[in-house]
Amino acid sequence: MAANQNKQSKMVGKQSIIFRDPPYIISASSVAGKKEGEGPLGHLFDLIHEDPMVGKNTWEEAESELMKQSAEKALEKAGLKSQDIRYLVGGDLLGQLIATSFGIVDLEIPTLGIYGACSTMGEAMTIGAILVDGGFADNVMAITSSHFAGAEKQFRFPLDYGNQRPYSAHWTVTGSGAVIIADKDSHKKEQGASVVIKGVTPGKIVDFGLKDSMNMGAAMAPAAFETIKQNFEDFGVKPDYYDKIITGDLGYVGQTILIDLLGEKGYDISHNHMDCGIEIFDQEEQDTHAGGSGCGCSAITFTSYILNQLRGGNWKRVLFVPTGALLSQVSFNEGKSVPGIAHAVVVEAET
Amino acid sequence: MAANQNKQSKMVGKQSIIFRDPPYIISASSVAGKKEGEGPLGHLFDLIHEDPMVGKNTWEEAESELMKQSAEKALEKAGLKSQDIRYLVGGDLLGQLIATSFGIVDLEIPTLGIYGACSTMGEAMTIGAILVDGGFADNVMAITSSHFAGAEKQFRFPLDYGNQRPYSAHWTVTGSGAVIIADKDSHKKEQGASVVIKGVTPGKIVDFGLKDSMNMGAAMAPAAFETIKQNFEDFGVKPDYYDKIITGDLGYVGQTILIDLLGEKGYDISHNHMDCGIEIFDQEEQDTHAGGSGCGCSAITFTSYILNQLRGGNWKRVLFVPTGALLSQVSFNEGKSVPGIAHAVVVEAET
Numbered sequence: 001m002a003a004n005q006n007k008q009s010k011m012v013g014k015q016s017i018i019f020r021d022p023p024y025i026i027s028a029s030s031v032a033g034k035k036e037g038e039g040p041l042g043h044l045f046d047l048i049h050e051d052p053m054v055g056k057n058t059w060e061e062a063e064s065e066l067m068k069q070s071a072e073k074a075l076e077k078a079g080l081k082s083q084d085i086r087y088l089v090g091g092d093l094l095g096q097l098i099a100t101s102f103g104i105v106d107l108e109i110p111t112l113g114i115y116g117a118c119s120t121m122g123e124a125m126t127i128g129a130i131l132v133d134g135g136f137a138d139n140v141m142a143i144t145s146s147h148f149a150g151a152e153k154q155f156r157f158p159l160d161y162g163n164q165r166p167y168s169a170h171w172t173v174t175g176s177g178a179v180i181i182a183d184k185d186s187h188k189k190e191q192g193a194s195v196v197i198k199g200v201t202p203g204k205i206v207d208f209g210l211k212d213s214m215n216m217g218a219a220m221a222p223a224a225f226e227t228i229k230q231n232f233e234d235f236g237v238k239p240d241y242y243d244k245i246i247t248g249d250l251g252y253v254g255q256t257i258l259i260d261l262l263g264e265k266g267y268d269i270s271h272n273h274m275d276c277g278i279e280i281f282d283q284e285e286q287d288t289h290a291g292g293s294g295c296g297c298s299a300i301t302f303t304s305y306i307l308n309q310l311r312g313g314n315w316k317r318v319l320f321v322p323t324g325a326l327l328s329q330v331s332f333n334e335g336k337s338v339p340g341i342a343h344a345v346v347v348e349a350e351t
Numbered sequence: 352m353a354a355n356q357n358k359q360s361k362m363v364g365k366q367s368i369i370f371r372d373p374p375y376i377i378s379a380s381s382v383a384g385k386k387e388g389e390g391p392l393g394h395l396f397d398l399i400h401e402d403p404m405v406g407k408n409t410w411e412e413a414e415s416e417l418m419k420q421s422a423e424k425a426l427e428k429a430g431l432k433s434q435d436i437r438y439l440v441g442g443d444l445l446g447q448l449i450a451t452s453f454g455i456v457d458l459e460i461p462t463l464g465i466y467g468a469c470s471t472m473g474e475a476m477t478i479g480a481i482l483v484d485g486g487f488a489d490n491v492m493a494i495t496s497s498h499f500a501g502a503e504k505q506f507r508f509p510l511d512y513g514n515q516r517p518y519s520a521h522w523t524v525t526g527s528g529a530v531i532i533a534d535k536d537s538h539k540k541e542q543g544a545s546v547v548i549k550g551v552t553p554g555k556i557v558d559f560g561l562k563d564s565m566n567m568g569a570a571m572a573p574a575a576f577e578t579i580k581q582n583f584e585d586f587g588v589k590p591d592y593y594d595k596i597i598t599g600d601l602g603y604v605g606q607t608i609l610i611d612l613l614g615e616k617g618y619d620i621s622h623n624h625m626d627c628g629i630e631i632f633d634q635e636e637q638d639t640h641a642g643g644s645g646c647g648c649s650a651i652t653f654t655s656y657i658l659n660q661l662r663g664g665n666w667k668r669v670l671f672v673p674t675g676a677l678l679s680q681v682s683f684n685e686g687k688s689v690p691g692i693a694h695a696v697v698v699e700a701e702t
Contacts (some may be wrong), residue, residue: 003623004421009486010485011437011486011489015437015438015461017487029359041696042668056451058687060681060682060686074621086362086365086366087553093447094679095446095447095505095678095679095680096446096466096675096677096682098678098681098682098687101556101682101690102687102690104556105556105558105690108555109497109555110366110480110552110553110554110555111553111554111555111556111692112465112467112474112477112553113465113466113467113474113677113692114463114464114465114466115442115447115448115464115465115466116463117447123463126463126521127478128465128480128484130481130487131481133358133482133485134485134486134487135361135362135407135480136361136362136368136481136485137362137484138362138637154446158464158624167465174515176493201461202438202461202462203461203462203692204460204461204462205452205455205456205462207456244529246432273684282459284470324651326447326449326452326464327449328445328446328447328449329446330411330445330446330449331411331447331449331452331453332677334409334411334412336449336453336607339452339453339456341464350362
């Protein structure tokens with residue numbers, strides 16, 4: 001990364017942060033639904049639920065239960081109790097974050113509720129790493145979730161309506177992922193390489209005026225473009241600085257747009273770009289159209305596949321860029337556009 | 352504050368943070384609606400809108416406009432441009448934070464969207480101060496808003512329905528408040544005393560099982576109690592350490608409960624407790640029942656009255672504790688309880 005930085009400052013370029021004492025990702029969990037379990041990453045998830053209601057009475061309670069289980073699994077894998085977590089940073093797609101509020105209330109961890117639509121895992125890891133690197137916390141949990149049925153009810157149509165989905169539509173992932181971010185003292189040597197958060201580039205809201213709630217990839221691609229470009233500029237790096245540049249849920253439509261937009265600026269990411277929404281489902285076999293989406297999509301792809309690749313030594317450094325579409329049912333019905341946002345997190349395996 | 356702290360650590364007690372290089376509040380703005388302008392604090396607001404639509408076509412657009420104007424006013428008062436603000440931390444009550452997304456998109460500031468219901472201003476100032484104290488940012492804007500009509504539509508009934516309101520109900524404040532939090536180098540001497548953020552106590556979600564969406568004060572009081580008690584314990588202080596302990600929007604019902612709960616633990620705050628929801632309206636003249644509420648309530652009370660008292664030397668130190676009720680229309684209709692949350696911010700005038 002850029003050498004001409006003031007050694008004391010953690011501000012890099014226009015909008016990035018470098019962590020001088022990079023926080024560790026000491027634990028991660030992935031709880032998924034049936035369809036996700038049947039997808040290409042299914043063998044990597046910690047828990048897979050055959051029952052979409054997860055034994056509960058409503059979609060919202062089901063999602064809360066996914067989140068509760070992923071929080072507990074992350075704690076268990078780290079050998080920690082909830083009182084060892086100084087702060088929890090998390091959110092979800094549901095209005096007023098009810099999946100989160102009801103999912104984590106029993107943990108009794110001081111909580112910062114956040115909303116970045118499907119970019120929420122990026123924002124949670126950003127704030128989590130800031131808390132740890134700044135000495136404000138020893139252990140922080142970053143967590144998020146989404147649920148296909150709850151999201152359809154929230155943003156589009158109830159499932160019973162049986163609406164048709166265009167090919168540009170995404171399939172919201174049912175799942176919850178959590179990571180525990182810790183300082184050096186709290187970090188113990190894990191199996192495989194230790195993984196640290198080296199820096200972040202929090203994103204701006206970008207509105208290209210798109211109004212189609214069935215084409216989120218196109219709405220989010222410009223935001224991903226702006227954040228990734230700024231990351232390159234702020235840190236003075238080129239695309240091949242990263243083994244992988246991994247967006248959250250642009251899907252097939254958004255991926256094409258992102259590669260084109262960066263290409264126009266002289267950045268070729270066609271060889272090392274990956275999208276969690278494309279990886280998590282088998283598009284043809286599973287009929288998921290543009291790809292997976294939802295806060296849970298990038299979260300459980302990160303906490304399973306991406307972390308595995310880093311810990312296993314296959315990748316050394318990735319730019320993880322969860323992407324979000326900032327619409328609500330109200331804004332959509334009132335004819336507003338769909339602004340996007342993307343937060344980039346630089347994640348490295350220690351060698 | 353407690354003397355036996357490790358000098359390096361910023362973690363205090365169980366869940367609080369002390370800022371070793373306390374960030375300054377260098378600017379603040381308050382934009383309010385007509386009813387708020389007619390209330391006891393009306394003469395202190397920067398802008399008052401007679402038109403509840405603020406010249407827009409929907410309640411949601413009106414709220415976005417309030418937020419835009421409060422952001423611009425805070426910048427103007429600080430003599431800054433939007434590109435001088437490293438990060439914006441903000442949110443609102445509407446599902447998927449649409450008041451914020453559409454209100455601040457044109458500012459093009461990297462944004463961390465947050466949700467803490469009516470405690471959002473406390474959470475925004477907490478994360479803002481963490482960013483500045485930790486060296487991650489020079490200038491941060493913390494901002495929030497609410498709108499009476501948008502909130503009624505979102506959480507209760509459309510205004511046209513003409514429903515009756517019980518005496519325990521709150522009146523959501525129409526308004527937006529913003530503060531700019533800056534490091535020492537960015538701080539210039541203002542009129543009156545300089546005001547700094549000395550510490551924070553982020554709160555836990557507390558659920559006492561209350562289910563009445565028309566009695567938010569009772570739902571939030573236990574959360575305020577937990578956060579304030581923890582603040583006293585973490586910093587090793589008594590209630591009279593603060594000139595004022597100021598909750599967000601407990602109102603008359605919640606205030607009584609809070610004073611009783613703390614009294615049972617041996618903390619008497621009856622002499623120095625104040626509630627923004629009680630201060631902002633004249634209950635008898637303005638028919639506002641339990642008091643004001645909404646993210647805007649504590650925000651514009653802080654950015655007008657509270658800051659004025661600190662800058663003017665009347666108060667030296669306040670504990671500002673915005674309070675939030677974590678319900679949604681969906682969770683309420685599904686018969687769920689209303690958990691509460693409260694984030695405490697220690698604000699001091701420099702002498």
